[in-house]
Amino acid sequence: MNTNRLKKAQRILDFFHNNFGLHPPYNVLVDGTFCRTALEEKLQIKEQIPKYLGAQLKLVTTQCIIMEVEKLIKINSNLYGAWLVVKQFPVHKCGHAKNPIPASSCIKSLLKKRNPAKYIVASQDDDLCQYIHRRVVGAPILYLHYKTPTLEKPTEKCLVVASKKSKTLTVFEENTLKSLKRKYIEDDQQPRKKRKKPKNPNSLSCKKSKKVKLPQQGIKEGKRKRKRHRTKKISKPSSTISGE
Numbered sequence: 001m002n003t004n005r006l007k008k009a010q011r012i013l014d015f016f017h018n019n020f021g022l023h024p025p026y027n028v029l030v031d032g033t034f035c036r037t038a039l040e041e042k043l044q045i046k047e048q049i050p051k052y053l054g055a056q057l058k059l060v061t062t063q064c065i066i067m068e069v070e071k072l073i074k075i076n077s078n079l080y081g082a083w084l085v086v087k088q089f090p091v092h093k094c095g096h097a098k099n100p101i102p103a104s105s106c107i108k109s110l111l112k113k114r115n116p117a118k119y120i121v122a123s124q125d126d127d128l129c130q131y132i133h134r135r136v137v138g139a140p141i142l143y144l145h146y147k148t149p150t151l152e153k154p155t156e157k158c159l160v161v162a163s164k165k166s167k168t169l170t171v172f173e174e175n176t177l178k179s180l181k182r183k184y185i186e187d188d189q190q191p192r193k194k195r196k197k198p199k200n201p202n203s204l205s206c207k208k209s210k211k212v213k214l215p216q217q218g219i220k221e222g223k224r225k226r227k228r229h230r231t232k233k234i235s236k237p238s239s240t241i242s243g244e
């Protein structure tokens, strides 16, 4: 197979893995239309699809899908081969065992809005694919372009949901953000404590105290100075030298 095609498929699968939790082994939900086209194009589904997706996968179907093809054989006998192909795949429980419904309705009911069972839908049913485009996110569509398996690009709807998800934080990111906030809050509080700390200003005040001591001495001597001032006026040189 063309390596560019494989890389492209891998990128699409990575997108659905990162944004919608799809991971190997993939559940590839195969319907009658896909089996019919594969048969017409002589494509071996079991061989080619795992090669194209480059991962472990399970090809599965539902009872409703098998029943629908079986009924249609009565109208179009050419579908007998498609019925033989589709009924060889393991059957996933769809909840309609007692009252089978049309295949497309069955697939829609399994996909719901967010593809909870993480299916890759293998179908050539245009109506079903358009429904998935409009209503479902996180469900890759696999179709056959002649005999070439092709994964559809993610729809606009998927891209929008993915971009919104990327803006929201994961649990891990939230926790780290909380811890960062705590640190910042602690950091904010720490300088306040530092401000309250009297030790540093004391050390400064100790230095000051040396200077202060001098004025204190001065104060003690202030009385004398005052006296000296008085005396200075009278006799400056003799009193100041003798005072110091």
Ligand SMILES: [Zn+2]
Pocket (backbone or CB within 6 Å): 062, 063, 064, 065, 094, 095, 096, 097, 100, 101, 106, 107
């Ligand atoms: Zn069903």
